[in-house]
Amino acid sequence: MQRRDLVKAVGAATGAGLLGLRPDADWKSWRVNDSRVNALLEAMGKIGRTPDGGYSRTGFSDADIEGRRYVAGLLEQAGLGVSIDAAGNLIGRRAGTSADALPIVFGSHIDSVPNGGNYDGPVGSLSAIEVATTLKERGYRNRHPLWVTVWADEEYGLTGSRGFVGEVPPEELARPGREGVVLADQIKRIGGRPEAIAAERHENGSIAAYIELHIEQGGNLERDGINIGVVEGIVGIRAFDVTIIGVANHAGTTPMDRRQNALLAAAEVVLAVERIVRSAPGRQVGTVGRLAVKPGAPNVIPGEVSLSVELRDLSMEKVDWLWEAIRDQIDQVMTKYQTTWKFNARPPHRGALADPGMKAVIAVAAKSLGLTSRVMPSGAGHDAQYLARIGPMGMIFVPSVGGISHSPKEFTRPEDVVNGANVLLHTILAVDQG
Amino acid sequence: MQRRDLVKAVGAATGAGLLGLRPDADWKSWRVNDSRVNALLEAMGKIGRTPDGGYSRTGFSDADIEGRRYVAGLLEQAGLGVSIDAAGNLIGRRAGTSADALPIVFGSHIDSVPNGGNYDGPVGSLSAIEVATTLKERGYRNRHPLWVTVWADEEYGLTGSRGFVGEVPPEELARPGREGVVLADQIKRIGGRPEAIAAERHENGSIAAYIELHIEQGGNLERDGINIGVVEGIVGIRAFDVTIIGVANHAGTTPMDRRQNALLAAAEVVLAVERIVRSAPGRQVGTVGRLAVKPGAPNVIPGEVSLSVELRDLSMEKVDWLWEAIRDQIDQVMTKYQTTWKFNARPPHRGALADPGMKAVIAVAAKSLGLTSRVMPSGAGHDAQYLARIGPMGMIFVPSVGGISHSPKEFTRPEDVVNGANVLLHTILAVDQG
Numbered sequence: 001m002q003r004r005d006l007v008k009a010v011g012a013a014t015g016a017g018l019l020g021l022r023p024d025a026d027w028k029s030w031r032v033n034d035s036r037v038n039a040l041l042e043a044m045g046k047i048g049r050t051p052d053g054g055y056s057r058t059g060f061s062d063a064d065i066e067g068r069r070y071v072a073g074l075l076e077q078a079g080l081g082v083s084i085d086a087a088g089n090l091i092g093r094r095a096g097t098s099a100d101a102l103p104i105v106f107g108s109h110i111d112s113v114p115n116g117g118n119y120d121g122p123v124g125s126l127s128a129i130e131v132a133t134t135l136k137e138r139g140y141r142n143r144h145p146l147w148v149t150v151w152a153d154e155e156y157g158l159t160g161s162r163g164f165v166g167e168v169p170p171e172e173l174a175r176p177g178r179e180g181v182v183l184a185d186q187i188k189r190i191g192g193r194p195e196a197i198a199a200e201r202h203e204n205g206s207i208a209a210y211i212e213l214h215i216e217q218g219g220n221l222e223r224d225g226i227n228i229g230v231v232e233g234i235v236g237i238r239a240f241d242v243t244i245i246g247v248a249n250h251a252g253t254t255p256m257d258r259r260q261n262a263l264l265a266a267a268e269v270v271l272a273v274e275r276i277v278r279s280a281p282g283r284q285v286g287t288v289g290r291l292a293v294k295p296g297a298p299n300v301i302p303g304e305v306s307l308s309v310e311l312r313d314l315s316m317e318k319v320d321w322l323w324e325a326i327r328d329q330i331d332q333v334m335t336k337y338q339t340t341w342k343f344n345a346r347p348p349h350r351g352a353l354a355d356p357g358m359k360a361v362i363a364v365a366a367k368s369l370g371l372t373s374r375v376m377p378s379g380a381g382h383d384a385q386y387l388a389r390i391g392p393m394g395m396i397f398v399p400s401v402g403g404i405s406h407s408p409k410e411f412t413r414p415e416d417v418v419n420g421a422n423v424l425l426h427t428i429l430a431v432d433q434g
Numbered sequence: 435m436q437r438r439d440l441v442k443a444v445g446a447a448t449g450a451g452l453l454g455l456r457p458d459a460d461w462k463s464w465r466v467n468d469s470r471v472n473a474l475l476e477a478m479g480k481i482g483r484t485p486d487g488g489y490s491r492t493g494f495s496d497a498d499i500e501g502r503r504y505v506a507g508l509l510e511q512a513g514l515g516v517s518i519d520a521a522g523n524l525i526g527r528r529a530g531t532s533a534d535a536l537p538i539v540f541g542s543h544i545d546s547v548p549n550g551g552n553y554d555g556p557v558g559s560l561s562a563i564e565v566a567t568t569l570k571e572r573g574y575r576n577r578h579p580l581w582v583t584v585w586a587d588e589e590y591g592l593t594g595s596r597g598f599v600g601e602v603p604p605e606e607l608a609r610p611g612r613e614g615v616v617l618a619d620q621i622k623r624i625g626g627r628p629e630a631i632a633a634e635r636h637e638n639g640s641i642a643a644y645i646e647l648h649i650e651q652g653g654n655l656e657r658d659g660i661n662i663g664v665v666e667g668i669v670g671i672r673a674f675d676v677t678i679i680g681v682a683n684h685a686g687t688t689p690m691d692r693r694q695n696a697l698l699a700a701a702e703v704v705l706a707v708e709r710i711v712r713s714a715p716g717r718q719v720g721t722v723g724r725l726a727v728k729p730g731a732p733n734v735i736p737g738e739v740s741l742s743v744e745l746r747d748l749s750m751e752k753v754d755w756l757w758e759a760i761r762d763q764i765d766q767v768m769t770k771y772q773t774t775w776k777f778n779a780r781p782p783h784r785g786a787l788a789d790p791g792m793k794a795v796i797a798v799a800a801k802s803l804g805l806t807s808r809v810m811p812s813g814a815g816h817d818a819q820y821l822a823r824i825g826p827m828g829m830i831f832v833p834s835v836g837g838i839s840h841s842p843k844e845f846t847r848p849e850d851v852v853n854g855a856n857v858l859l860h861t862i863l864a865v866d867q868g
Contacts, residue, residue, distance in 0.1 A: 216687065217684050217686075217687045218684065218687030218688060218689075219687075219688075219692070235686060237686070239732050239733075248841075249837065249838070250651050250652065250813065250814060250837075250839050250840060251719065251721035251723055251744055251746070251813075252651075252669060252671070252719065252746050252812075252813030252814040252815065253650065253651045253652030253653075253812075253813035253814050253837065253839070254652060254653075254719070254813070254837065255652075255717065255719065256708075256711060256712050256719055256720075257712075258653075261708075261721075263704055263722055263723075263725060264704065264705065264708055266701075267700075267701035267702075267704040267705050268701075268705065270697055270698060270701040271698065271701050271702065271705075274690075274695075274698055277690060278690050278691075283689065285685065285686065285688070285689065285690055286690075287685035287695075287732070287733070287734075287735055288697055288736075289685055289697075289727070289730070289731050289732045289733060289734050289735065289736060290727060290730050290731060290732050291697060291725065291727045291730075291736075292726075292727075292730075293723075293724060293725045293726075296723070296724050296725075296726075297723050297724060298673050298721070298723045298724050298742035298744045299673075299721070299723060299744060300721075300723050300840065301721055301723065302722075302723060302725075308732035310685055310732045310733060312685075312686050378686075378687075379684065379685075379686030379687035379688070380684060380686040380687050381686065403683065403684075403687065403688065404683070405684050405687070406684060406734065407682075
């Protein structure tokens with residue numbers, strides 16, 4: 001990488017020299033403002049609080065809109081031209097010096113799950129704003145346009161980033177969703193123009209790069225004392241709603257050998273999912289997270305059970321193979337208990353591999369900042385997986401204390417936020433000059 | 435039985451002769467009014483209907499009160515002196531000719547489960563009224579006082595029959611129950627005097643007999659073409675609310691080998707209950723009917739599962755033994771999944787054996803009416819199990835079509851209702867003259 005760094009530095013020096021600035025010589029010593037980035041995060045932490053110390057800034061809620069108003073103001077203070085795109089994403093733009101350079105896009109989201117934390121999303125969003133502010137303060141003349149993005153409605157379904165690449169189909173926009181409100185009306189509520197999503201979509205090859213800083217949400221970095229995760233890819237997700245149908249009957253009057261107990265069958269399915277997922281080598285995961293019993297009374301044999309099966313891996317082929325194995329097993333369980341089953345497949349989230357070049361840039365940035373790093377997959381979904389469809393994608397992880405996320409207990413230490421923001425800063429500078 | 439019948443007939447003839455009546459010679463030819471008893475049932479079927487064709491006459495509800503008003507009128511028409519006792523039970527009394535004879539008590543309930551049927555309870559209650567009407571029409575002079583009872587709030591917890599024998603403790607009366615209303619206030623709402631339940635309780639030895647006609651609720655009689663079930667006893671019930679505690683975590687970022695998944699543990703518990711209950715010889719049953727997962731999202735590893743374990747058998751000792759075996763198994767499952775558990779035992783329903791004499795009287799009544807019968811346990815709980823504490827108890831079952839109960843599809847054929855009412859009539863006559 002030394003030769004490449006040299007080339008970059010030379011290139012940057014040439015451009016900067018023409019403009020009377022000298023960013024080339026010293027940018028590797030640039031750092032974000034430690035206390036400011038954490039103060040931004042703390043201020044965000046006053047918006048959408050729940051009684052038990054968590055946050056409910058769910059997409060399109062009043063708290064989400066209050067949070068968006070706050071970050072829109074910050075984007076303006078950072079000297080960016082702020083607008084809301086068709087899908088409702090907040091975008092702060094700074095023009096570049098090169099007429100034909102594609103934009104470098106970076107950011108994250110600020111919406112949360114119900115009763116979640118203040119780190120999943122805001123760490124990346126506010127660090128991106130801090131990076132823009134630092135570049136402004138340094139008088140840096142970026143070659144590429146810089147777009148700081150705050151994606152809309154990430155937690156519920158990556159709505160904003162899907163919209164950015166044109167992957168929110170009309171039928172989804174028209175469907176009654178949360179609180180019975182159709183998605184199009186939700187997007188309008190935050191200033192988007194749902195009818196223009198398809199027309200204004202960003203095509204493959206339209207961005208120079210997308211870089212996102214995010215908390216790990218797992219416990220690996222913190223447990224092993226690693227500063228930075230270099231994401232190798234975001235796992236693909238397939239989820240299924242399975243319904244098992246037996247016969248509800250009186251728990252006192254129906255002999256054990258005359259039952260068609262949907263819960264016994266479901267219990268075997270739960271264990272089969274675990275067994276099949278663990279039987280294959282690799283880092284795939286599989287989870288039954290939801291399970292509901294009808295009628296659900298202690299004195300009635302369960303007549304129907306609905307449950308979710310969720311499978312994740314970097315390889316969608318492996319996910320498909322696992323599901324086939326699970327289906328075969330469910331068929332056998334149904335025969336055993338004289339039950340039947342059906343399933344509904346949710347729209348799959350295709351995973352995405354990070355760009356090899358971006359991974360290298362992030363790893364070098366961490367190293368030059370004196371930080372340790374590790375290449376790792378992202379088990380969680382992120383807006384980055386949709387941005388990866390239109391350009392080289394890179395993601396930076398910082399440790400989550402105890403691996404806890406989607407919880408009021410979610411926490412990332414201030415020094416780790418600063419580390420992440422600095423890696424983001426150096427990554428963007430390196431890409432801009434690359 | 436021939437000699438005993440002869441003695442009875444002679445005794446009855448003597449008493450009747452003194453009063454100028456001759457019930458002795460012909461009562462075995464007496465029958466209830468076929469169409470009338472089914473018309474009473476049909477009229478009850480207009481009260482408390484649900485949109486999908488079921489009934490919600492839950493105890494203390496407006497529909498329950500409307501049903502009670504209807505049967506109170508019928509009790510009066512049957513020439514009975516009607517009152518409401520301390521626990522809210524409707525009682526229609528007819529004096530007997532013998533000053534020191536204990537009352538013969540017979541009846542059932544009219545309340546239903548939410549969205550249940552019109553047969554569980556009403557068949558026995560309205561047949562009891564029909565029997566009283568038939569005796570009145572025949573000018574029968576009963577030796578024993580006859581008490582026709584319509585027990586309050588059977589489905590939720592046998593409240594009325596427990597109150598009758600003084601088994602509703604003050605703390606239960608004071609506890610906020612359904613819809614947050616304390617039980618004492620519910621009982622007052624239907625005309626009871628909860629403060630007098632303990633003082634007015636009926637002691638052991640205070641009744642000559644208790645006889646209850648009820649639908650089987652299982653499918654055995656109908657499947658095998660048997661007219662009448664002679665109940666040998668009502669199973670005891672123990673129910674437990676089990677809570678399994680694991681750690682909720684992100685389903686994408688938590689590796690399979692670092693999970694403490696409460697639902698995997700629960701699935702093994704569900705299967706263990708089935709395995710243990712089926713491993714012992716006998717007719718015991720065990721059911722996990724309720725199971726709830728927290729937080730219950732497809733993308734979150736279950737952190738907590740609560741489930742019910744219900745065990746029933748004629749022998750409470752066997753029920754206790756089964757629970758001990760299940761507890762041992764749960765302990766092992768917890769170790770395997772690094773989860774913990776706790777449980778809460780619901781108040782047990784002690785079972786009750788029918789009186790051998792009563793079983794014989796019912797069987798003879800069925801035979802003399804030309805009906806087939808079978809001795810069988812009751813897997814369901816009934817008011818009769820509390821009445822058994824104060825005197826000889828007998829129960830008569832009639833077939834449930836398809837064994838379906840606690841459902842809008844619950845149904846007992848009109849001819850089976852008539853068969854049951856006639857067996858009840860002859861049983862009461864035989865006991866009165868015995």
